[in-house]
Amino acid sequence: MAAPIVQLGVTGPVIPNYGAGSSSCVVHNHFFCADWVGHNWGPVLWPALRGHVVLTLVAVAIGFVISMTLALAAHRYRLLEQPTILVTTFLYTIPSLALFELLVAPVGANVYSAEIALVSYTLLILFRNILAGLREVPAEVMDAADGMGMTRTQSLLRVELPLALPAIVAGIRIAVVTTIALATIVYTIYDAGLGVPIHTALGEGPFKTELIAAGGLTVLLALVADGTLVLVQRLLTPWAQVQRS
Amino acid sequence: MNRRDSAHNEGPSAFAQAAELQLRSVSKRYPGQHEFAIEELSLTVPAGDVCVLVGPSGSGKTTTMRLINRMIPLTSGDILLGGRSVLAREPRQLRRDIGYVIQQVGLFPHQTVGQNIATVPRLLGWQKGRIAARVEELLELVGLDASAMRDRYPAQLSGGQRQRVGVARALAADPPLMLMDEPFGAIDPINRARLQDEFVRLQEKVRKTVVFVTHDIDEAIKMGDRIAILREGGVLAQYDAPAAILSHPADEFVSRFVGADRALKRLALARVADLDLVAPNGLVGQRNAQRVSATTSARDALSLLLVSGGEPLLVVDGEGRAEGLLTIDVLEQLLSSEAAEARSR
Numbered sequence: 001m002a003a004p005i006v007q008l009g010v011t012g013p014v015i016p017n018y019g020a021g022s023s024s025c026v027v028h029n030h031f032f033c034a035d036w037v038g039h040n041w042g043p044v045l046w047p048a049l050r051g052h053v054v055l056t057l058v059a060v061a062i063g064f065v066i067s068m069t070l071a072l073a074a075h076r077y078r079l080l081e082q083p084t085i086l087v088t089t090f091l092y093t094i095p096s097l098a099l100f101e102l103l104v105a106p107v108g109a110n111v112y113s114a115e116i117a118l119v120s121y122t123l124l125i126l127f128r129n130i131l132a133g134l135r136e137v138p139a140e141v142m143d144a145a146d147g148m149g150m151t152r153t154q155s156l157l158r159v160e161l162p163l164a165l166p167a168i169v170a171g172i173r174i175a176v177v178t179t180i181a182l183a184t185i186v187y188t189i190y191d192a193g194l195g196v197p198i199h200t201a202l203g204e205g206p207f208k209t210e211l212i213a214a215g216g217l218t219v220l221l222a223l224v225a226d227g228t229l230v231l232v233q234r235l236l237t238p239w240a241q242v243q244r245s
Numbered sequence: 246m247n248r249r250d251s252a253h254n255e256g257p258s259a260f261a262q263a264a265e266l267q268l269r270s271v272s273k274r275y276p277g278q279h280e281f282a283i284e285e286l287s288l289t290v291p292a293g294d295v296c297v298l299v300g301p302s303g304s305g306k307t308t309t310m311r312l313i314n315r316m317i318p319l320t321s322g323d324i325l326l327g328g329r330s331v332l333a334r335e336p337r338q339l340r341r342d343i344g345y346v347i348q349q350v351g352l353f354p355h356q357t358v359g360q361n362i363a364t365v366p367r368l369l370g371w372q373k374g375r376i377a378a379r380v381e382e383l384l385e386l387v388g389l390d391a392s393a394m395r396d397r398y399p400a401q402l403s404g405g406q407r408q409r410v411g412v413a414r415a416l417a418a419d420p421p422l423m424l425m426d427e428p429f430g431a432i433d434p435i436n437r438a439r440l441q442d443e444f445v446r447l448q449e450k451v452r453k454t455v456v457f458v459t460h461d462i463d464e465a466i467k468m469g470d471r472i473a474i475l476r477e478g479g480v481l482a483q484y485d486a487p488a489a490i491l492s493h494p495a496d497e498f499v500s501r502f503v504g505a506d507r508a509l510k511r512l513a514l515a516r517v518a519d520l521d522l523v524a525p526n527g528l529v530g531q532r533n534a535q536r537v538s539a540t541t542s543a544r545d546a547l548s549l550l551l552v553s554g555g556e557p558l559l560v561v562d563g564e565g566r567a568e569g570l571l572t573i574d575v576l577e578q579l580l581s582s583e584a585a586e587a588r589s590r
């Protein structure tokens with residue numbers, strides 16, 4: 001994995017593949033060339049962005065389903081909490097590049113390895129937040145639900161999960177932003193995500209325009225995703241917006 | 246009877262008949278505990294009556310309520326609701342038939358007032374229109390403006406308003422039995438008195454069988470048709486009408502619990518019209534006597550007597566006609582006759 005770094009140091013600015021976007025701005029590798037972005041949006045940046053979004057969505061969705069299942073189980077059977085925390089913490093602490101590389105041997109250098117790695121980093125955050133949200137439901141509220149004759153499933157669906165929603169969405173926000181960051185190194189094992197143009201740009205001098213465009217898109221994606229989730233939470237939990245000040 | 250009939254005519258609810266509640270030698274010992282929380286508790290609450298449970302903290306009041314709706318299992322004994330053992334019923338179904346206001350109210354913070362009240366009707370699968378009408382009716386019943394309150398969240402209510410919503414929620418499916426665990430616990434004295442008055446008025450309208458828990462003996466006297474006084478260990482010390490408990494407490498514990506001013510509290514329960522007044526004829530000076538209305542409480546009348554230096558009061562009815570004279574002797578007679586009655590029992 002040292003190759004690109006060596007290449008960066010030894011070779012000077014090489015700007016291949018600028019195709020129809022070639023301009024003096026690009027040739028001189030100026031700080032930012034809007035014309036290059038215009039010409040390469042379709043062939044380079046958009047597919048990378050789309051791939052990045054798909055990688056993230058799939059990882060968080062799968063991570064959420066697994067974490068929700070684990071959290072519901074641990075909510076009901078307290079004994080399951082510690083082992084789950086132990087395993088997910090272990091997964092979370094494995095250095096990300098190492099985990100990607102470790103998965104290549106058994107799974108192959110493909111999208112599955114990429115998703116397995118991304119998913120494993122979401123588990124700890126999501127599990128802890130969902131469980132904390134469920135546990136935060138005030139005892140007297142559960143008591144009232146029980147006293148009015150709700151079944152376990154009814155009180156879970158009508159009372160506990162809605163009340164845990166702010167904590168759950170908070171967990172999803174962290175998981176999404178973390179995954180967006182991690183997905184930039186998926187390129188090391190699988191050709192997808194904004195890591196691909198970032199890596200190419202670094203290998204080319206670095207080619208500033210592409211580096212800034214791809215890096216900027218990553219940051220923008222994280223901000224937009226986070227903002228969207230904040231908005232979604234506001235819409236889903238109107239009751240949390242009226243707390244008396 | 247009239248009241249119940251008029252309740253029947255109200256919109257979407259058909260007020261169910263209140264049900265008699267009977268506790269038979271009920272005992273409860275929590276797992277891992279040596280002491281009983283409730284021991285051999287037997288009492289009957291007639292249909293439509295308010296039974297107030299009082300007793301020091303830890304005497305098993307909340308435990309008793311949760312035994313009735315089977316949130317916790319009985320250790321021994323039986324509980325009958327409307328003549329039928331609660332043990333024979335499916336617990337969830339039973340609870341939907343019993344309105345329960347828990348000690349901390351426990352409104353759902355994520356639901357509006359309307360949704361909170363609709364909880365049990367929704368569980369019972371009522372039609373949307375019927376639920377909406379019932380919510381409206383209940384909000385009016387507990388003295389809240391439906392249009393202003395229905396869409397608020399619990400966080401937007403005062404403590405007293407929350408308590409009212411809690412009561413409305415427990416009443417929603419028109420249960421034959423209500424369990425109310427210190428429903429006015431966290432309220433300031435002025436609003437508390439107002440809620441108590443409203444409860445008395447409400448109970449006249451809906452005529453539920455009610456088990457009402459309080460720490461406050463004055464509240465018990467005011468609200469209860471009967472008062473059950475529990476002592477530590479969940480033993481029933483006395484179960485009687487408020488006047489009877491005040492005039493002849495069963496033992497030292499009860500008389501300490503009701504307080505040294507129990508004679509005054511007893512007088513507060515009586516109106517001067519109910520006393521054996523002295524016939525107005527033949528007593529001199531009645532023209533100058535201070536007049537009191539027949540609806541004055543005996544306690545207030547005593548206070549007036551003390552201020553007047555023991556001069557008799559002239560009791561008059563609504564039109565100002567004299568009903569009789571009230572003297573200190575009349576009041577003494579009320580207290581001593583009840584005491585004699587108690588000794589002879």
Ligand SMILES: Nc1ncnc2c1ncn2[C@@H]1O[C@H](COP(=O)(O)OP(=O)(O)OP(=O)(O)O)[C@@H](O)[C@H]1O
Nearest residue numbers: 275276278282300301302303304305306307308309
């Ligand atoms: N879940 C439980 N497990 C074990 N013991 C319990 C449990 N709940 C209550 N107890 C005990 O049972 C006794 C009666 O408790 P309970 O809550 O019924 O009292 P209470 O009369 O409602 O008191 P308060 O006026 O403080 O509400 C107490 O000694 C209490 O410690």
Ligand SMILES: [Mg+2]
Nearest residue numbers: 306307308348
């Ligand atoms: Mg209690």
